[in-house]
Amino acid sequence: xxxxxxxxxxxxxxxxxxxxxxxxxxxxxxxxxxxxxxxxxxxxxxxxxxxxxxxxxxxxxxxxxxxxxxxxxxxxxxxxxxxxxxxxxxxxxxxxxxxxxxxxxxxxxxxxxxxxxxxxxxxxxxxxxxxxxxxxxxxxxxxxxxxxxxxxxxxxxxxxxxxxxxxxxxxxxxxxxxxxxxxxxxxxxxxxxxxxxxxxxxxxxxxxxxxxxxxxxxxxxxxxxxxxxxxxxxxxxxxxxxxxxxxxxxxxxxxxxxxxxxxxxxxxxxxxxxxxxxxxxxxxxxxxxxxxxxxxxxxxxxxxxxxxxxxxxxxxxxxxxxxxxxxxxxxxxxxxxxxxxxxxxxxxxxxxxxxxxxxxxxxxxxxxxxxxxxxxxxxxxxxxxxxxxxxxxxxxxxxxxxxxxxxxxxxxxxxxxxxxxxxxxxxxxxxxxxxxxxxxxxxxxxx
Amino acid sequence: xxxxxxxxxxxxxxxxxxxxxxxxxxxxxxxxxxxxxxxxxxxxxxxxxxxxxxxxxxxxxxxxxxxxxxxxxxxxxxxxxxxxxxxxxxxxxxxxxxxxxxxxxxxxxxxxxxxxxxxxxxxxxxxxxxxxxxxxxxxxxxxxxxxxxxxxxxxxxxxxxxxxxxxxxxxxxxxxxxxxxxxxxxxxxxxxxxxxxxxxxxxxxxxxxxxxxxxxxxxxxxxxxxxxxxxxxxxxxxxxxxxxxxxxxxxxxxxxxxxxxxxxxxxxxxxxxxxxxxxxxxxxxxxxxxxxxxxxxxxxxxxxxxxxxxxxxxxxxxxxxxxxxxxxxxxxxxxxxxxxxxxxxxxxxxxxxxxxxxxxxxxxxxxxxxxxxxxxxxxxxxxxxxxxxxxxxxxxxxxxxxxxxxxxxxxxxxxxxxxxxxxxxxxxxxxxxxxxxxxxxxxxxxxxxxxxxxxxxxxxxxxxxxxxxxxxxxxxxxxxxxxx
Numbered sequence: 001x002x003x004x005x006x007x008x009x010x011x012x013x014x015x016x017x018x019x020x021x022x023x024x025x026x027x028x029x030x031x032x033x034x035x036x037x038x039x040x041x042x043x044x045x046x047x048x049x050x051x052x053x054x055x056x057x058x059x060x061x062x063x064x065x066x067x068x069x070x071x072x073x074x075x076x077x078x079x080x081x082x083x084x085x086x087x088x089x090x091x092x093x094x095x096x097x098x099x100x101x102x103x104x105x106x107x108x109x110x111x112x113x114x115x116x117x118x119x120x121x122x123x124x125x126x127x128x129x130x131x132x133x134x135x136x137x138x139x140x141x142x143x144x145x146x147x148x149x150x151x152x153x154x155x156x157x158x159x160x161x162x163x164x165x166x167x168x169x170x171x172x173x174x175x176x177x178x179x180x181x182x183x184x185x186x187x188x189x190x191x192x193x194x195x196x197x198x199x200x201x202x203x204x205x206x207x208x209x210x211x212x213x214x215x216x217x218x219x220x221x222x223x224x225x226x227x228x229x230x231x232x233x234x235x236x237x238x239x240x241x242x243x244x245x246x247x248x249x250x251x252x253x254x255x256x257x258x259x260x261x262x263x264x265x266x267x268x269x270x271x272x273x274x275x276x277x278x279x280x281x282x283x284x285x286x287x288x289x290x291x292x293x294x295x296x297x298x299x300x301x302x303x304x305x306x307x308x309x310x311x312x313x314x315x316x317x318x319x320x321x322x323x324x325x326x327x328x329x330x331x332x333x334x335x336x337x338x339x340x341x342x343x344x345x346x347x348x349x350x351x352x353x354x355x356x357x358x359x360x361x362x363x364x365x366x367x368x369x370x371x372x373x374x375x376x377x378x379x380x381x382x383x384x385x386x387x388x389x390x391x392x393x394x395x396x397x398x399x400x401x402x403x404x405x406x407x408x409x410x411x412x413x414x415x416x417x418x419x420x421x422x423x424x425x426x427x428x429x430x431x432x433x434x435x436x437x438x439x440x441x442x443x444x445x446x447x
Numbered sequence: 448x449x450x451x452x453x454x455x456x457x458x459x460x461x462x463x464x465x466x467x468x469x470x471x472x473x474x475x476x477x478x479x480x481x482x483x484x485x486x487x488x489x490x491x492x493x494x495x496x497x498x499x500x501x502x503x504x505x506x507x508x509x510x511x512x513x514x515x516x517x518x519x520x521x522x523x524x525x526x527x528x529x530x531x532x533x534x535x536x537x538x539x540x541x542x543x544x545x546x547x548x549x550x551x552x553x554x555x556x557x558x559x560x561x562x563x564x565x566x567x568x569x570x571x572x573x574x575x576x577x578x579x580x581x582x583x584x585x586x587x588x589x590x591x592x593x594x595x596x597x598x599x600x601x602x603x604x605x606x607x608x609x610x611x612x613x614x615x616x617x618x619x620x621x622x623x624x625x626x627x628x629x630x631x632x633x634x635x636x637x638x639x640x641x642x643x644x645x646x647x648x649x650x651x652x653x654x655x656x657x658x659x660x661x662x663x664x665x666x667x668x669x670x671x672x673x674x675x676x677x678x679x680x681x682x683x684x685x686x687x688x689x690x691x692x693x694x695x696x697x698x699x700x701x702x703x704x705x706x707x708x709x710x711x712x713x714x715x716x717x718x719x720x721x722x723x724x725x726x727x728x729x730x731x732x733x734x735x736x737x738x739x740x741x742x743x744x745x746x747x748x749x750x751x752x753x754x755x756x757x758x759x760x761x762x763x764x765x766x767x768x769x770x771x772x773x774x775x776x777x778x779x780x781x782x783x784x785x786x787x788x789x790x791x792x793x794x795x796x797x798x799x800x801x802x803x804x805x806x807x808x809x810x811x812x813x814x815x816x817x818x819x820x821x822x823x824x825x826x827x828x829x830x831x832x833x834x835x836x837x838x839x840x841x842x843x844x845x846x847x848x849x850x851x852x853x854x855x856x857x858x859x860x861x862x863x864x865x866x867x868x869x870x871x872x873x874x875x876x877x878x879x880x881x882x883x884x885x886x887x888x889x890x891x892x893x894x895x896x897x898x899x900x901x902x903x904x905x906x907x908x909x910x911x912x913x914x915x916x917x918x919x920x921x922x923x924x925x926x927x928x929x930x931x
Contacts, residue, residue, distance in 0.1 A: 034907050035533070038715045042534040046509040046907070047526050048803040049519075050496065067492035069513040079493075086489050089567030091575070093485045120508075120533035128537045142717035144906045174718045180846075183717075251592045252630045330480045330487050330594055364721070367842045369853055369930045370871070372636050377842045377851050381721075400842075400849060400875075402930070426908050445875060447849045 011155035020057035040131035062090035110166035116149035143173030154289030169193035184208025185382035208383035224357035233422035233431035246312035247332025270341035292322035343415025400445035452607035472802035505541030506534035545786030554756020558651030580664035612761035622647030629671035637674035639667035643693035647898035680872035687832030696897035696915035721845025736882030742770035746811035751914035752898035753811035762795035814916030818888025893918035
């Protein structure tokens with residue numbers, strides 16, 4: 001961690017070195033610790049300290065980007081020079097310029113010192129307690145406990161300088177029997193490590209594992225399902241990629257293209273992205289330094305807005321909503337702080353309303369079958385239970401689904417009142433979501 | 448480099464490490480992308496740093512840093528030791544690495560044209576031409592989105608251990624991809640890629656030239672447009688399928704490569720990637736596939752994306768038998784697990800994404816060895832079936848048994864001939880049943896070492912580059928359907 005002053009100094013150095021028409025520098029640092037466990041012991045335990053600079057220069061209508069984790073004065077100068085050399089090799093394109101002008105982003109306090117200071121011994125003690133509780137039930141636990149501190153600063157030659165720092169604490173576990181035929185999953189995430197309740201995670205995972213013994217096979221077909229927050233989060237992830245971003249709309253592969261303002265989904269659905277929300281992992285500006293706007297994607301089932309970066313915003317003659325990935329890129333903008341608004345049903349109430357259905361803890365290996373209606377395939381994992389007559393009954397062997405997430409949003413019949421923060425470590429996306437009840441969810445196979 | 452490693456090894460041992468290794472890595476990645484006729488991405492990134500892996504109090508610790516000043520190195524070594532001692536709080540036994548690996552050597556990828564010596568302009572022009580060739584086809588009312596990408600990697604890596612290993616490796620990678628999305632007024636979206644998503648090898652720019660991107664670009668654009676009006680793939684409870692070579696590569700990756708990772712088998716990946724149906728009792732006892740099926744894990748194939756000189760534990764690259772005449776006979780191993788299970792020497796598959804990640808058991812080149820058929824003879828020998836070409840969607844359960852794969856296109860085969868183009872094809876099955884139904888594999892003339900550059904595993908996440916030698920193959924009694 002380098003701090004505001006050092007990052008400002010590095011940014012100023014880069015901007016001073018650059019003789020380009022316009023220059024942008026994105027500085028990111030991370031101190032990341034992760035203790036990983038399996039078979040009731042820690043088997044991988046790692047720490048990483050890294051800091052990177054990504055420089056974008058614009059020469060007329062040419063753009064070049066270079067990145068390095070050498071943040072010495074010489075390293076910064078070399079990166080600027082490399083970006084310039086790359087820009088000079090570019091072909092001219094009117095879409096390449098200029099950089100966005102942006103107002104200062106709001107300061108959002110997302111840094112918790114005790115998370116940044118969390119020691120390997122602290123993580124080991126929590127994991128040891130978790131594993132002992134699993135072992136006491138003749139179960140074995142696997143999982144990971146991560147504590148990170150990070151900074152990001154974005155500066156450009158138009159005078160912008162944005163700075164944000166935050167922390168991440170994330171614990172998740174899969175507890176299973178020795179044969180691996182019954183398992184339960186639970187997780188907790190927060191900027192504050194103290195808010196990660198290891199005992200609650202342990203209890204939930206053990207309970208699911210114990211209840212998962214001797215599962216029955218259900219025939220494929222359409223079922224009413226209750227998706228717990230981890231499963232909902234995976235659904236939202238693909239909707240962010242394929243539906244609610246401007247590039248997907250402009251490339252005519254988004255379901256909401258030409259349909260905004262229409263009632264496309266269940267009236268119970270309210271979906272938005274909010275980088276400043278304190279009950280998520282705040283991220284107040286994007287990789288172009290543009291403050292993230294709160295973007296309502298679905299309001300009471302009506303399709304509303306999509307997220308923009310500068311490139312896609314110019315195409316539509318609108319302002320960027322502050323959802324750029326490192327620019328320029330071929331992926332387009334991305335909503336990374338998604339919230340599915342809470343409803344009014346307790347989980348037990350939702351279960352109680354289902355005559356025959358399936359409770360799903362989480363999905364696994366979901367992939368796009370068709371992008372337009374977000375037709376997906378994947379499997380259930382680590383806690384799948386039959387619901388009969390309003391009560392959880394037998395565990396169920398994992399099922400393969402092939403279903404449209406667009407249809408699933410249409411078929412939501414109830415939304416839970418309690419939400420959970422879920423973090424995706426592969427793509428840096430965060431979700432706060434409740435459990436939801438979805439009717440006519442299509443399963444196509446059994447494991 | 449040598450001085451830094453020696454300093455770290457000394458510090459770690461003086462402070463109580465019973466074992467230590469150091470990897471110092473400098474990795475340069477160049478990405479170029481043209482989209483819809485304009486250069487969309489032109490980036491060169493450099494990442495350098497070192498990772499210190501220690502055993503102290505009988506347990507593992509790993510710390511990595513991008514800064515190599517004295518104070519930082521000191522802190523990083525201390526951090527690795529502190530972490531190891533914290534790991535020991537939960538240990539059930541001491542880590543045992545088996546016999547020492549004291550290899551000294553150098554390795555360099557076999558390339559002819561250093562891709563970093565080819566000018567940016569030449570690379571951009573190649574992409575612009577390929578993109579233009581995709582966009583230049585007759586569109587028949589379709590809307591096209593085209594992308595052409597190149598990627599080049601240079602990795603300089605040193606490895607030193609407290610056992611005395613000292614290894615220097617220089618790896619070069621070149622990769623390329625063309626992609627076209629075609630959409631129509633009805634909202635159908637069809638895609639084609641070439642060579643198959645991003646194809647990549649540990650070779651130089653000659654690899655890119657051999658792919659003939661410009662020459663193949665119009666074909667995939669025309670096929671994407673044709674798919675918009677093609678018939679939907681019919682459904683069959685059991686039919687004959689022929690998989691293209693690149694689809695066989697994907698099939699091998701998902702249903703053989705991952706389940707033979709011994710860490711998965713021993714539940715070490717249970718919280719994320721999952722476990723494996725190839726449990727220890729299956730070794731030498733399971734008929735994994737038909738007698739035609741022979742699979743190797745081979746890190747020695749020239750040019751393969753999983754080819755190297757030494758793995759990230761300093762073990763020399765090897766060729767290991769995985770499936771022999773259909774019988775499952777081997778895992779991918781590392782030093783610790785090979786010693787624990789008395790499997791002999793590690794077969795050298797420990798690989799880390801970069802300096803900042805601890806190595807894991809990862810695929811090298813997992814290959815289905817060639818058979819005897821020519822593809823046209825195989826199609827001619829098939830009365831009724833479906834030819835699946837180029838993966839589009841892939842999903843498999845956490846034990847690697849139940850899979851469902853969709854391809855970009857398929858051809859109906861009737862009376863030994865390809866008769867009509869089919870869209871949205873999907874096939875599904877259960878791994879050993881599927882491989883046991885394999886009754887024909889094409890020969891060396893169709894055999895390509897396909898690169899899969901984005902294989903994910905581990906926490907924190909690691910993306911590794913793997914290879915798969917494969918040729919087209921035929922499978923019987925496969926369930927086929929369509930997304931529609």
